Amino acid sequence: MGRAPCCDKANVKKGPWSPEEDAKLKSYIEKHGTGGNWIALPQKIGLKRCGKSCRLRWLNYLRPNLRHGGFSEEEDNIICSLYISIGSRWSVIAAQLPGRTDNDIKNYWNTRLKKKLLGKHRREPRNRGNYNSVKQEISDANRRSSDGDSSSLSMVQENSSTSQQHHQQQHQQLCWPQNINMPVLPLPIIPLPYTTSQGPGFNDQDSIKKLLIKLGGRFSGDYYQPTLDGLNLQFSSQGQQVYQEQVHVGSSSSSACIVANNEVHFGQTGQYSGVDDMMQGQDGNFTPSFEEMVPSSNYSDGLEFLYNEGMILHKITDSTITTTCDQNTTTTTNWDETTTSIYHHDSLASHFEGQECALQEFSYPGAQ
DNA sequence: AATCGACCCAACCGCAAAACT
DNA sequence: AAGTTTTGCGGTTGGGTCGAT
Numbered sequence: 001m002g003r004a005p006c007c008d009k010a011n012v013k014k015g016p017w018s019p020e021e022d023a024k025l026k027s028y029i030e031k032h033g034t035g036g037n038w039i040a041l042p043q044k045i046g047l048k049r050c051g052k053s054c055r056l057r058w059l060n061y062l063r064p065n066l067r068h069g070g071f072s073e074e075e076d077n078i079i080c081s082l083y084i085s086i087g088s089r090w091s092v093i094a095a096q097l098p099g100r101t102d103n104d105i106k107n108y109w110n111t112r113l114k115k116k117l118l119g120k121h122r123r124e125p126r127n128r129g130n131y132n133s134v135k136q137e138i139s140d141a142n143r144r145s146s147d148g149d150s151s152s153l154s155m156v157q158e159n160s161s162t163s164q165q166h167h168q169q170q171h172q173q174l175c176w177p178q179n180i181n182m183p184v185l186p187l188p189i190i191p192l193p194y195t196t197s198q199g200p201g202f203n204d205q206d207s208i209k210k211l212l213i214k215l216g217g218r219f220s221g222d223y224y225q226p227t228l229d230g231l232n233l234q235f236s237s238q239g240q241q242v243y244q245e246q247v248h249v250g251s252s253s254s255s256a257c258i259v260a261n262n263e264v265h266f267g268q269t270g271q272y273s274g275v276d277d278m279m280q281g282q283d284g285n286f287t288p289s290f291e292e293m294v295p296s297s298n299y300s301d302g303l304e305f306l307y308n309e310g311m312i313l314h315k316i317t318d319s320t321i322t323t324t325c326d327q328n329t330t331t332t333t334n335w336d337e338t339t340t341s342i343y344h345h346d347s348l349a350s351h352f353e354g355q356e357c358a359l360q361e362f363s364y365p366g367a368q
Numbered sequence: 369a370a371t372c373g374a375c376c377c378a379a380c381c382g383c384a385a386a387a388c389t
Numbered sequence: 390a391a392g393t394t395t396t397g398c399g400g401t402t403g404g405g406t407c408g409a410t
Contacts, residue, residue, distance in 0.1 A: 016378070016404090039395065055396080056379070068377095091398060106399070107377055 013048045017057055021047055025054055026062045034058075060101045067099035071108055079105060080117055 028045045035041060039051035047054065060066075071079075075097055082093045088109075090102035097105065 014380075037395080050380095051395085052381095052397095053379075059397095060378075088399065102398075103378080110400095111376055 011048060012042075012050045012053070014053075017049075017061075021049065022057070022062060025058060029058060029062075056103075060103045065099050066101065068104060071113075075100070076113060076116070079109060079113060083109065 024045050024047055025041075028041070034055075035044070037051075038055040041047075041051055042049045042054050049057075078096055079093055082096065086092060088106070090106045090109075094100050094102040094105050
């Protein structure tokens with residue numbers, strides 16, 4: 001015997017919330033809390049809304065101490081570094097940014113940050129987003145002000161100007177900001193619930209390609225800026241096409257690469273040598289799509305592990321791949337069904353740094 | 369002034385995991 | 390233990406706004 005059925009979907013309102021609905025929901029939750037049951041909540045309040053919708057409205061809009069729009073450069077950096085590290089786990093990313101919701105971050109990433117990261121220039125600067133943000137904040141502040149929070153309006157005025165400044169900065173610096181030290185993130189332990197054969201991580205055969213496609217699809221010389229700190233595409237001296245991603249967090253980094261023709265390439269020497277060395281030898285001006293660059297038939301089988309969550313790949317030679325991780329090595333799966341080793345560290349640099357690291361080597365099946 | 373396309377974001381949808389009976 | 394509901398999450402969509410033509 002289960003619970004009572006969810007809301008009557010035929011009798012619920014959809015679409016934008018009215019100020020009255022907002023007020024009802026906010027007032028009730030502030031007085032009584034959610035009661036641990038979102039589904040029953042709208043009936044108690046007298047709202048013709050689905051409980052799910054109420055929850056979303058509260059979490060993304062009504063709950064106190066939320067900030068909308070006006071993402072700072074530091075927040076940009078955090079979002080980018082986390083996205084590259086853990087993918088689209090917006091709730092985890094949002095947990096690192098107080099006052100931000102996963103939905104906000106997701107929208108921000110999809111509409112602006114991704115393009116910024118890829119250096120896709122907008123034809124003309126648009127201020128609309130910030131305008132809306134400011135409008136939103138003014139609206140929020142008015143509401144707070146009416147609730148007796150006298151600090152809100154001045155805060156909004158300040159944010160408005162900083163928002164405009166931020167927009168101007170964005171316009172002047174459309175590419176990934178250079179010379180920025182990624183923050184050291186006090187991340188919680190991120191569980192690794194997936195093996196290489198399951199789950200939404202970068203683990204399946206096409207995951208790397210998907211990531212690249214997700215991050216822009218075509219790497220056109222018109223758009224791509226080789227100076228991006230954090231995402232590099234390059235030709236090696238042998239003319240092999242290399243995709244290379246790095247996460248630069250504090251003094252640590254994680255890196256990966258893809259190479260056509262069954263060869264793994266990692267910088268000019270094939271050895272991990274730190275972030276600065278990863279920036280070497282960029283040519284960057286090429287136009288083929290990833291499909292053209294790296295035919296799927298030429299993927300090195302097993303390379304999908306390179307993007308397993310949190311794993312750090314440090315060294316690839318002709319016959320071995322060396323990874324390091326902290327003492328919390330937890331997952332081992334097969335490389336060629338028998339020999340691949342997957343590791344993850346339980347957080348990013350701030351935890352990784354200073355910890356005793358295990359060093360593992362194992363055979364790369366494509367080489368003898 | 370009208371139209372079009374790009375952009376933005378609130379909200380919905382579907383799925384999986386957790387919680388509950 | 391099994392079945393059902395609830396919660397939480399990420400992907401997607403639809404409508405409003407704005408600038409360009």
